[in-house]
Amino acid sequence: MPSPRVIYWFRTDLRLHDSPALQAALELKPECFYPIWTWDPHYVYHARVGPNRWQFLLECQSDLSKSITKLNSKSKLFLIREAPQTLFPKLFKEWNITHLVFEKDTDAYGRERDGKVKELARKAGVEVIIRPGRTLYDSDELVKENHNKPTMSITQVQVAGAKIGDIVRPIPAPKSLPDPGPTTLSFAQQKPASSPDINTIQRDAEETSYNTLAGLNNDFAVPTMEEIGLKPATSPHRGGETVALKMLDDIIANEDYTATFEKPKTAPTAFEPQATTLLSPYLHFGALSCREFYWRVQDVVSKYKDKASQPPTSLTGQLLFRDMYFGAQAALGYAFGQTYNNPRCRFIPWHLPSEIDTNSGLITGRYFVDSAEAEVLFKRWKEGRTGFPWIDALMRQLKLEGWIHHLGRHAVACFLTRGGCYVDWERGAEVFEEWLIDHEAACNIGNWQWLSCTAFFAQFYRCYSPIAFPQKWDKEGDLVRKYVPELEHFDKKYIYEPWKAPIVDQKKWGCLVKGDGTETADGKLKMYPKPMLDFAKQREICIQGMKNAYQVGLYGNDPKVLDGTWRRLFKDDAEGPTEGSKGLPGAQVTHENANAETDGVEDGEHAAPPGPKSERKGPKKAANKGKSVHKREASQTTLDSMVTRKKKKD
DNA sequence: TCAATAGTTGACATT
DNA sequence: GAATGTCAACTATTG
Numbered sequence: 001m002p003s004p005r006v007i008y009w010f011r012t013d014l015r016l017h018d019s020p021a022l023q024a025a026l027e028l029k030p031e032c033f034y035p036i037w038t039w040d041p042h043y044v045y046h047a048r049v050g051p052n053r054w055q056f057l058l059e060c061q062s063d064l065s066k067s068i069t070k071l072n073s074k075s076k077l078f079l080i081r082e083a084p085q086t087l088f089p090k091l092f093k094e095w096n097i098t099h100l101v102f103e104k105d106t107d108a109y110g111r112e113r114d115g116k117v118k119e120l121a122r123k124a125g126v127e128v129i130i131r132p133g134r135t136l137y138d139s140d141e142l143v144k145e146n147h148n149k150p151t152m153s154i155t156q157v158q159v160a161g162a163k164i165g166d167i168v169r170p171i172p173a174p175k176s177l178p179d180p181g182p183t184t185l186s187f188a189q190q191k192p193a194s195s196p197d198i199n200t201i202q203r204d205a206e207e208t209s210y211n212t213l214a215g216l217n218n219d220f221a222v223p224t225m226e227e228i229g230l231k232p233a234t235s236p237h238r239g240g241e242t243v244a245l246k247m248l249d250d251i252i253a254n255e256d257y258t259a260t261f262e263k264p265k266t267a268p269t270a271f272e273p274q275a276t277t278l279l280s281p282y283l284h285f286g287a288l289s290c291r292e293f294y295w296r297v298q299d300v301v302s303k304y305k306d307k308a309s310q311p312p313t314s315l316t317g318q319l320l321f322r323d324m325y326f327g328a329q330a331a332l333g334y335a336f337g338q339t340y341n342n343p344r345c346r347f348i349p350w351h352l353p354s355e356i357d358t359n360s361g362l363i364t365g366r367y368f369v370d371s372a373e374a375e376v377l378f379k380r381w382k383e384g385r386t387g388f389p390w391i392d393a394l395m396r397q398l399k400l401e402g403w404i405h406h407l408g409r410h411a412v413a414c415f416l417t418r419g420g421c422y423v424d425w426e427r428g429a430e431v432f433e434e435w436l437i438d439h440e441a442a443c444n445i446g447n448w449q450w451l452s453c454t455a456f457f458a459q460f461y462r463c464y465s466p467i468a469f470p471q472k473w474d475k476e477g478d479l480v481r482k483y484v485p486e487l488e489h490f491d492k493k494y495i496y497e498p499w500k501a502p503i504v505d506q507k508k509w510g511c512l513v514k515g516d517g518t519e520t521a522d523g524k525l526k527m528y529p530k531p532m533l534d535f536a537k538q539r540e541i542c543i544q545g546m547k548n549a550y551q552v553g554l555y556g557n558d559p560k561v562l563d564g565t566w567r568r569l570f571k572d573d574a575e576g577p578t579e580g581s582k583g584l585p586g587a588q589v590t591h592e593n594a595n596a597e598t599d600g601v602e603d604g605e606h607a608a609p610p611g612p613k614s615e616r617k618g619p620k621k622a623a624n625k626g627k628s629v630h631k632r633e634a635s636q637t638t639l640d641s642m643v644t645r646k647k648k649k650d
Numbered sequence: 651t652c653a654a655t656a657g658t659t660g661a662c663a664t665t
Numbered sequence: 666g667a668a669t670g671t672c673a674a675c676t677a678t679t680g
Contacts, residue, residue: 153677154658264659312658321658407659414660458675462660469660543673550675656678665669 002098003031005181007091009084009102010037010077011110011286012134014060015241016067018170018289021131025101026174028129032181034095035068035077037061038084039209041192042109044228048434050202052402054225055233056437060285061222063240072177078220080185081210083192085116090187092124101129103286106139106330107441108337135323136167136290139330142323150336150344151327152456154312157320160327170292183220189213198365205229235402235437237281244282251277252296259297259304262313268407269474271397271482276405277315280438283322290319325446335556337445338363338426339454340586342556346454347566348549349576350417350424352378353587361562367427370577370589377421380532381412382431384484385517387531388466390496391415393483400483402437411464413451418542419463420533422575424587425452453546460546463539467496486511486526499530545575561586 008025016022025033043049065077080087091097100121105114114130121128132138137160142151145160161167191210199207207229215221225233252258266275282288297315301308311317328336328344335342338354341361351374354363369375380386384395394408404412409432415421416428429448433439449455470477477495481488487498489509494501499513506512512522517529552569560566564585570578577589584590 155656155678262658266659268659314658317658410659453675457657458677459657459660460675461673462675464660468662472661547674652680654679657676661672663669663671665667 004028004098005032005034005096006030006099006101007034007036007095007097009100010035010064011102012105012284013103013286014064015244015287015289016064016071016173017241017245018133018173018292019103020133020168020171021101021103021129022174023171024129024131025099026177028099028101030099030178032095033075033178034097034180034183035075035177037077037079038087039079039081039223040113041083041194041210042113044207044209045192045194045197045199048198048430050402050434051225051230051233052235052237052435053437053439054202054228054230055235056237056239056281056402057285058222058225059239060241060282060287063242063287065222067241068177071174072179074179075177076220077222078180078183079215079222080220081213081215081223082189084113085120086190086192088117088120089124092121092126094185094187095181095183097124097126099127099129101131103134104130104132104138105134106326108329108334111333133289134286135326136294136319137161137164137323137327139323139326142327143331146327148331150329150331151324152344154317154320154324157324157327158311161320161323167294168291169295170289183214185213202231203229204231234400237278237401237403237437239281239285239287239437241282241287244279244288247277247279247282248288248293248296251279252300255300255303258300258315259308261315262309263318263406264313266405266407267473268405268411269470269479270405271479274403274405278403280440281403284438284440290322294319322440322443325440325442328446329442334362337429337441339424339556339561341562344455345449345556346549347554347556347558347561347587348418348452348454348546349566349570349574349578349587350452351422351576352424352427353577353589354424354426356584356586356588358585363426365430367424368577368587368589370587374421374423377532378416378423378427380517380529381416381421381423383517385529385532386415386466387499387513387517387529388415388496388535389477389480389484389487389498389528390466390470393480396483397479398432398435402435409447410451411466411469413448414464415466417448417452418460418546420466420535420538420542422538422542422545425449425454428452458550460550461543463543466535470496484528486520486528497531498528541575548574549576564588 006025006028008022013019013021061077061079069076105111118128141164142157142160145163146156151157151160194207205226209223209228212218215223216227279288279293283290294316311320332342332344339345339347340354340356340363351371352367352369355366355368357364381395384392386392391412394404394412398404413428416423417425425448429444432444446456450457453460476492480495487495490498490501501513507525511526511528513528513530515527515529519527521527554561554566560569562585564583567578567583568581572579577587
């Protein structure tokens with residue numbers, strides 16, 4: 001039996017503390033130990049990742065690399081710029097590897113990738129060791145104890161969790177690490193296909209991270225933002241296990257906060273400091289272990305006995321919700337991330353429905369513009385110029401900093417979907433995926449389904465007001481003043497509804513409320529848009545639409561949804577793309593090559609004012625016009641060809 | 651079987 | 666200002 005030569009493959013576990021997989025790797029007593037990261041083109045080209053989350057990732061990697069070097073001056077995090085699916089067979093041979101060890105990933109894409117890597121290892125005679133560690137409970141085990149069903153409520157998580165047993169106590173960080181062996185790379189690099197590339201909009205220079213195998217200085221260094229060609233990051237939040245553990249220490253030191261935390265009582269209007277822990281991005285990248293967090297909190301809670309808050313509102317309750325969403329995703333796979341073919345997601349004929357690849361049954365990442373005015377509402381929502389200061393402040397904070405309070409996310413998600421614009425939750429989830437530094441696919445998808453009342457939650461008549469809700473938390477409107485500075489001098493009486501302020505006052509306070517937000521100044525005066533919709537009216541339309549869709553009662557996997565005949569069950573004038581009795585699968589609107597630069601709807605910027613169906617006189621066509629449609633041509637099923645194909649010449 | 655009740659985080663009026 | 670009830674009425678669980 002040769003001495004173990006081990007690759008430890010870091011992915012969503014960028015830490016040394018409490019890593020069951022890392023512990024398993026070290027128990028092998030390796031002769032050579034290679035801590036590596038492979039540069040997965042899925043992240044570079046396919047998932048939506050903005051500069052803020054990129055920077056957070058790079059900071060987590062740098063911090064981890066330094067921590068590794070502190071334990072062994074010969075070692076570091078070796079970043080190898082190639083897709084794992086093509087790199088590993090060559091690397092196994094080159095470094096004479098005997099074991100590959102990594103933390104389990106239950107994300108839909110993660111499972112697919114790891115399945116392929118396991119197969120490659122088997123062929124190369126390399127033993128693969130996988131340990132769960134990303135969640136409180138192993139998500140697959142949680143599903144198993146939930147009668148092999150996706151975990152759809154917190155009670156189910158608690159019952160299934162109790163059957164599994166106690167949440168495991170955290171493992172200390174290793175005190176030393178074995179040397180790596182030789183790190184020569186004599187093989188040729190295989191570049192991934194750089195097309196399709198959803199992230200061109202995130203860059204202001206060429207993406208050159210695949211120009212070398214081991215980086216510009218051949219030292220396996222963490223790439224710079226420049227190497228990836230990214231636009232500058234703007235988030236104030238810094239990544240890394242070191243920062244995370246310090247933040248956790250500070251939270252735990254405040255025992256009252258830790259033990260009596262109740263999420264619904266934390267203010268979404270608070271900033272500097274925010275009302276919640278802001279540990280979610282560290283949990284996402286694995287810079288902080290959720291079990292470390294859980295037990296540090298639980299030990300304080302135990303001291304407080306009956307004075308402590310309880311799940312689901314307590315701090316540990318938040319971690320249970322995370323496990324719930326991971327369990328739902330582990331059971332449902334790719335279908336969890338979409339309505340189409342999802343047995344647990346209600347079918348609502350939202351505006352701007354997703355394009356479906358009928359071969360794979362998966363969404364393509366593009367969508368249909370069934371209504372030009374809905375497209376305008378969506379654009380204005382994304383850009384933070386809805387004319388509702390609370391919504392705009394949050395969307396601008398999100399884009400700038402990559403993090404907003406959980407209840408702020410509720411407010412903007414409700415507004416986009418069932419409580420305002422009646423736009424598909426998948427559109428909103430895509431924007432969050434792009435901008436959040438803590439974007440966790442399972443949690444993001446689950447929360448969007450929750451807020452849109454398509455799964456997990458059903459009380460659609462409980463609708464967040466963009467005026468009354470923030471008023472409850474902050475009468476002064478400080479968050480608005482910070483992120484919507486044009487309203488900085490408005491009296492608090494009008495801060496959440498500035499269109500009601502008298503014109504003389506608007507002039508006095510230096511900002512006119514007019515237009516649609518495309519212009520920002522009128523002479524010396526600033527401009528802020530008028531509200532893009534009548535909230536009270538739109539709320540009624542949405543609630544009626546939801547009530548109707550609930551009565552029809554379809555789920556995403558209903559045959560009538562799959563083949564498009566669901567339209568027979570809706571009246572033509574029901575809210576959403578409901579006309580006719582037959583149509584394309586899902587809520588797609590007409591047969592059309594979605595790559596085509598054709599359109600059948602008037603220019604969105606000049607659309608009629610909001611109102612039900614106002615623009616849908618005459619034949620209905622899909623508008624997939626230019627910039628308004630996401631340029632993602634491949635569905636998830638084509639990922640494999642994406643990484644194994646040679647880079648095409650331009 | 652079915653009524654009662656609970657469900658992390660609504661708005662508004664009244665006490 | 667905090668607590669409670671009503672609005673209109675959802676699903677899933679429980680006894």
